Amino acid sequence: MKKIILDTDIGTDVDDALALALAIKSRKDIELRAVTTVHGNVNLRAKIAKKILKISGLEYIPVAAEIAQPLMRDRPTLGFHST
Incomplete structure (x- = not known):
């Protein structure tokens, strides 16, 4: 069984929530x-x-x-709730 740590920017769009749901569903x-x-x-x-x-x-x-914040460069401010 593979052990994973999910590193995510969940909350801006649906992709990371789906990744977390898939990880949960794949527990076996x-x-x-x-x-x-x-x-x-x-x-x-x-x-x-x-x-x-x-x-x-x-x-x-x-x-x-x-x-x-990113380690290598500034991130753009896009006006989302997470910025």
Whole structure:
């Protein structure tokens, strides 16, 4: 069984929520060890990931709000809730 950490910018669009849902649904094939959130409002993103995990009965999986800014360059401000 593969162990994964999902590094995500969940909350701006649906792709990362679907990735988390797929990881949850694939529990017999992979072990989701943790979720990290990056880019913009990382605390809000962490709350979203925690809510999805809680609804799925997996609130024991740790979620960490990580770095809000890119390491290599400035990110554009696009006016989304996470910026």
